[in-house]
Amino acid sequence: MNRYTFGGDEHLFVECDESMSLEAFFKSLSMTTAIRASKIAGVTEICPANASFQVKFDPDVISPDDMLRAVKAIEQDAEKADPVIGTRIVEIPVFYQDPWTHETLMRFRERHQDPSSTDIEYAARINGLDGVDAFVAAHSGSPWFVSMVGFVAGLPFMYQMVERQRQIEVPKYLRPRTDTPRLTVGHGGCFGCIYSVRGAGGYQMFGITPMPIYDPTQTTSYLRDFMVFFRPGDIVKFKPVRRDEYDVTVADVDAGRFAPRMRDVTFDLREFTKDMDAYNRSLEDKLNDR
Amino acid sequence: MTARVLNPGLSTTVQDLGRPGYFHLGIPIGGAMDNLALRAANLLVGNDEGAAGLEAVFTGPELEFTADALVAVTGADMPIKIDGQEQPSWTALRVKAGQVLSFGFLKAGARIYVAVAGGIDVPEALGSRSTYPIGALGGFKGRPIAKGDELPIGKATLARDGRSLPEPLRRCPAMPAELRVLPGLYWHRIVEGSHRSFFEDTWKVAPEADRMGYRFRGGARLEFVERQQPFGAGSDPSNIVDSCYPYGSIQVPGGTEPIILHRDAVSGGGYFMVGTVVSADMDLIGQLQPNTPTRFVRIDMAAALQARADRAALLNRVREALH
Numbered sequence: 001m002n003r004y005t006f007g008g009d010e011h012l013f014v015e016c017d018e019s020m021s022l023e024a025f026f027k028s029l030s031m032t033t034a035i036r037a038s039k040i041a042g043v044t045e046i047c048p049a050n051a052s053f054q055v056k057f058d059p060d061v062i063s064p065d066d067m068l069r070a071v072k073a074i075e076q077d078a079e080k081a082d083p084v085i086g087t088r089i090v091e092i093p094v095f096y097q098d099p100w101t102h103e104t105l106m107r108f109r110e111r112h113q114d115p116s117s118t119d120i121e122y123a124a125r126i127n128g129l130d131g132v133d134a135f136v137a138a139h140s141g142s143p144w145f146v147s148m149v150g151f152v153a154g155l156p157f158m159y160q161m162v163e164r165q166r167q168i169e170v171p172k173y174l175r176p177r178t179d180t181p182r183l184t185v186g187h188g189g190c191f192g193c194i195y196s197v198r199g200a201g202g203y204q205m206f207g208i209t210p211m212p213i214y215d216p217t218q219t220t221s222y223l224r225d226f227m228v229f230f231r232p233g234d235i236v237k238f239k240p241v242r243r244d245e246y247d248v249t250v251a252d253v254d255a256g257r258f259a260p261r262m263r264d265v266t267f268d269l270r271e272f273t274k275d276m277d278a279y280n281r282s283l284e285d286k287l288n289d290r
Numbered sequence: 291m292t293a294r295v296l297n298p299g300l301s302t303t304v305q306d307l308g309r310p311g312y313f314h315l316g317i318p319i320g321g322a323m324d325n326l327a328l329r330a331a332n333l334l335v336g337n338d339e340g341a342a343g344l345e346a347v348f349t350g351p352e353l354e355f356t357a358d359a360l361v362a363v364t365g366a367d368m369p370i371k372i373d374g375q376e377q378p379s380w381t382a383l384r385v386k387a388g389q390v391l392s393f394g395f396l397k398a399g400a401r402i403y404v405a406v407a408g409g410i411d412v413p414e415a416l417g418s419r420s421t422y423p424i425g426a427l428g429g430f431k432g433r434p435i436a437k438g439d440e441l442p443i444g445k446a447t448l449a450r451d452g453r454s455l456p457e458p459l460r461r462c463p464a465m466p467a468e469l470r471v472l473p474g475l476y477w478h479r480i481v482e483g484s485h486r487s488f489f490e491d492t493w494k495v496a497p498e499a500d501r502m503g504y505r506f507r508g509g510a511r512l513e514f515v516e517r518q519q520p521f522g523a524g525s526d527p528s529n530i531v532d533s534c535y536p537y538g539s540i541q542v543p544g545g546t547e548p549i550i551l552h553r554d555a556v557s558g559g560g561y562f563m564v565g566t567v568v569s570a571d572m573d574l575i576g577q578l579q580p581n582t583p584t585r586f587v588r589i590d591m592a593a594a595l596q597a598r599a600d601r602a603a604l605l606n607r608v609r610e611a612l613h
Binding site: 005006007008009010011013015017018019020021032044045046047048049050051052053054056059060063064148149150151152153154155157164171172188189190191196197199214216227228230231232 | 310311312313314315316317415416422424425426427432472474475477520521522523524525529530531532533534536537538539556557558559560563565566567568569570591594595598602
């Protein structure tokens with residue numbers, strides 16, 4: 001059952017579950033999709049999050065009580081709907097242990113739980129993985145759901161599509177950094193993220209992608225139609241790359257030659273839950289036209 | 291016509307009424323923190339209420355106009371000068387070509403709004419001219435204005451100068467400031483005693499106060515209801531599974547220092563929230579200086595809607611006065 005609460009007189013806040021799970025995320029995504037489709041007069045923003053969502057409304061057009069009633073009615077419909085979405089799977093190249101996030105994490109070592117190792121070494125150890133290579137294999141070995149886009153412009157939060165006990169979990173920095181390189185691939189709690197812009201941050205830093213995901217100038221070839229790349233519900237597969245391939249991709253992006261590898265897919269939560277590894281392999285096959 | 295920036299002030303940005311519709315992608319609404327003050331400034335110079343003006347915090351800019359202009363300055367109490375001659379605030383002022391608009395030291399409030407007849411004519415980004423500096427979006431080149439910038443001014447037929455908004459229609463925070471709050475969101479996470487202390491204590495605006503959020507300190511630390519932290523929430527009792535953040539919501543990381551998110555808010559994160567400042571009082575926040583004693587006043591939804599109606603009525607009186 002959802003928990004409903006108001007954020008002042010302009011927001012209805014709905015918590016699908018206190019805990020993170022794919023089921024809770026799916027409920028948030030399907031309800032926000034249904035609310036968008038129902039075109040309730042007075043609704044101005046519909047924001048899905050990981051296991052919750054919020055609807056901003058104009059109380060001069062629809063009273064808070066009526067807003068609550070309308071969304072509760074949609075909850076009943078959403079529970080009957082099949083947990084299936086049409087979405088896309090996207091390959092994101094990652095240069096793990098790159099020099100830029102390394103320079104930054106060394107600069108903020110005194111704010112970290114373990115000043116004597118790097119973020120990725122620390123994450124490998126506390127997740128019971130045998131060193132950095134095993135960590136990279138776990139991080140890039142299975143896909144991730146974009147469960148929320150936000151914090152700042154275009155930043156995706158990602159949830160790993162494996163059983164809970166296999167999910168990577170790390171604490172945030174003891175005190176947030178005042179700097180994070182743009183396009184850092186990070187992790188905090190059970191969520192991965194890509195920093196869309198340079199700025200403050202508290203997530204552990206593992207690497208960097210050469211692929212811009214937010215471009216307010218809309219000059220990046222694949223961001224001409226819209227400046228934000230990710231949408232909630234996207235599926236992400238990380239691909240480890242070395243320095244030479246990273247440099248080539250950066251040059252391709254700058255020259256307008258780079259196109260992210262992506263394919264449209266249908267995701268069925270029930271099929272996924274039956275055999276996650278097999279389902280993930282089938283998603284990956286679609287990504288790679290196999 | 292342009293306004294040449296001789297001195298930008300501390301942080302001066304182009305703002306209009308904001309860009310709703312993109313918060314689900316992390317792009318906040320933006321726009322003037324003191325919405326009513328910007329609307330009044332625009333009405334004084336004959337603009338649409340939603341025209342883009344300048345929002346300056348703590349110190350004013352110094353602007354030289356290349357052609358005759360009509361300007362109005364509203365919001366915080368800060369001496370206004372044209373070629374060094376002091377001028378009235380909340381009043382339509384004629385500035386001749388080559389004259390310089392400048393400001394003295396701040397006396398009360400925190401943000402002034404400068405409207406120019408014709409509006410600041412920067413290109414719209416996602417339907418708004420508001421500046422969102424973190425995303426390098428909107429405004430003048432996606433950033434606060436800088437020395438040497440030439441701000442484009444839209445074409446306008448200059449209305450008459452000298453019109454002014456009667457003093458009772460100028461809204462500013464009381465002393466100590468009072469912000470009305472609707473408890474909710476994750477209010478159940480703190481114990482009964484903290485429910486009381488949050489509203490009984492007098493807080494003070496911390497130095498970390500900007501368009502993203504206003505931090506407060508000085509009240510008692512909030513105590514949490516004990517629980518096993520949910521999966522994905524993080525280990526601190528103030529952590530939740532990262533959720534959306536409403537505008538005006540009050541998060542209290544670690545239970546110590548409340549932060550009210552404002553118009554350039556981050557759209558979500560992993561800190562619990564005790565409730566939300568009601569829409570009617572959002573304008574007041576942008577006028578609070580650091581160290582301002584502040585009290586949170588508990589109200590219910592009916593009172594929040596009444597406060598909203600009162601603010602709308604005030605705006606209508608402003609419109610009638612400047613018709």
